[in-house]
Amino acid sequence: MKAVVLSEWGGVENFSIQDVPKPIIKADEVLVKVNAFGVNPADFKTRTGITPYSKKYTHPIILGWDIAGVIDEVGSDVTNFKTGDAVYGMVNFPEPGNAYAEYVASPAAHLALKPTTLSFEEAAAAPLxxxxxxxxxxxxxxxxxxxxxxxxxxxxxxxxxxxxxxxxxxxxxxxxxxxxxxxxxxxxxxxxxxxxxxxxxxxxxxxxxxxxxxxxxxxxxxxxxxxxxxxxxxxxxxxxxxxxxxxxxxxxxxxILVHTSGDDLRTINKFIEDGKLKITVSQVLPADQIADAHQQLESRRTTGKIVLTF
Ligand SMILES: NC(=O)c1ccc[n+]([C@@H]2O[C@H](COP(=O)([O-])OP(=O)(O)OC[C@H]3O[C@@H](n4cnc5c(N)ncnc54)[C@H](OP(=O)(O)O)[C@@H]3O)[C@@H](O)[C@H]2O)c1
The missing domain is CATH 3.40.50.720 (NAD(P)-binding Rossmann-like Domain)
Incomplete structure (x- = not known):
């Protein structure tokens, strides 16, 4: 599969698109075929290598936590999702989420069904x-x-x-x-x-x-x-x-520090479905423009959210 790989901690010049093995899921996880992934300031802080989060990664370093996509495979202990479900979530935060990739292994507990009123891009922008x-x-x-x-x-x-x-x-x-x-x-x-x-x-x-x-x-x-x-x-x-x-x-x-929760996302889904919560996506960029996305976020001048797609 394709992924945005960070060759070493530091600047955006260390990003490249590479072929890496698809993740193998554990019993409590699902494999998500990612339609869009989101970026957050925590991503560029982690990229520099100075945050506590950075120390938890091994190579190849794949950043990111926010995804939206379709379930491709379901772990043996997972009962609340099935193959083909459209889902979104913040995966494993603050542990590595490996979200800048075509496929992501996520604990089922970190995901919720994507509201049908949201596009995959809007859903990927939302979780964190x-x-x-x-x-x-x-x-x-x-x-x-x-x-x-x-x-x-x-x-x-x-x-x-x-x-x-x-x-x-x-x-x-x-x-x-x-x-x-x-x-x-x-x-x-x-x-x-x-x-x-x-x-x-x-x-x-x-x-x-x-x-x-x-x-x-x-x-x-x-x-x-x-x-x-x-x-x-x-x-x-x-x-x-x-x-x-x-x-x-x-x-x-x-x-405070945000914690991952599929249950909270299910509660939030009601506000989205009732039209009380709209996700503003200011830009959808191709994955190979990850450097641009990080630099814009670092400027602290972006409005709403930026998402990327492969
Ligand atoms: N602890 C946690 O769990 C947690 C979770 C999420 C985020 N965070 C942190 O929270 C911060 C915000 O995250 P974010 O994703 O919302 O950032 P963001 O999208 O990059 O925020 C950008 C916005 O901030 C506004 N802004 C910048 N300086 C401002 C000021 N002095 N007064 C008022 N508005 C200002 C800008 O508006 P103008 O262009 O109009 O100035 C811009 O629209 C980041 O530092 C992030 O790392 C922490």
Missing amino acids: AVLTAWQALTEHGHLKAGEKVLVQAASGGVGHLGVQLAKALGGYVIGTASGKNEAFVRSLGADEFVDYTQNTVEESLGDLDLVFDTAGADTIFASASVLKSNGRLISIAYAAMDKVLTMRPDIHAER
Whole structure:
């Protein structure tokens, strides 16, 4: 099969398309013939070789976690999927997912049936980002209807799904991005928009119940400052929460790591099927343009998601 192989940790020049053996599945796994795979910032961070994730790989290094495709083979212990099912999921995160490939072996527990309303490209764009947004807002953020929630970087891969899920859960939602993304963020259902290049959130906002910060060091202290006492700050891109809590000891501040879950995807499927959650794919690229995809992600200027196909 064809796969995008990284010859060594470092820059995008180390990527090439190569023929590699098809994976052999274990009893609890299925083999997915991949129609599209997604990319996330975690991919380029892993590519550099400096993240803890990088140490878990052996050669040939195949990056990526997000896939959508059709089941080609089913392990002997798998009862909930059959050959021919269209599925999507985040495979094995944060262990190697080997997703930049024509075939991927995935634990059945990491997949869900693809909603029929989603294309394979949209489904491949979703898993890591949508699981992150869902777990941040519900499992960690405990968002309740009527609460005011700020989503920092509302136009990004995670943020654009966070805005829609927060809205679907009954929140009053404020999103931040630069002005070129205002119409997009409002189209997702945001009640208010703050252009961070023109205004600070501290000038515009205060007394919020929840902040979902997907932007990181640039925004985290502003995020903390606009919460009410006992408000919740859930971060995915900034880890030094002790510094945040020194500034605002009266809030709950937590950095989370997404976990894989076919069950969460099945819950999320209902929002997709009800039309409350749309996945924005800004570009579909051929697999041999993986370097371009990584470089665009590293710019931190992409809107929605980029996916690739063989
Ligand atoms: N901990 C976890 O489990 C987890 C899970 C997923 C992602 N992450 C991390 O979370 C971060 C976001 O991921 P992502 O996939 O959503 O990234 P992304 O798609 O690359 O985010 C890009 C977006 O961020 C916006 N942005 C950049 N700087 C901003 C700022 N200062 N204020 C407001 N918006 C800003 C940009 O809008 P403009 O172009 O308008 O500036 C752009 O649309 C990454 O660092 C990623 O590694 C962590």
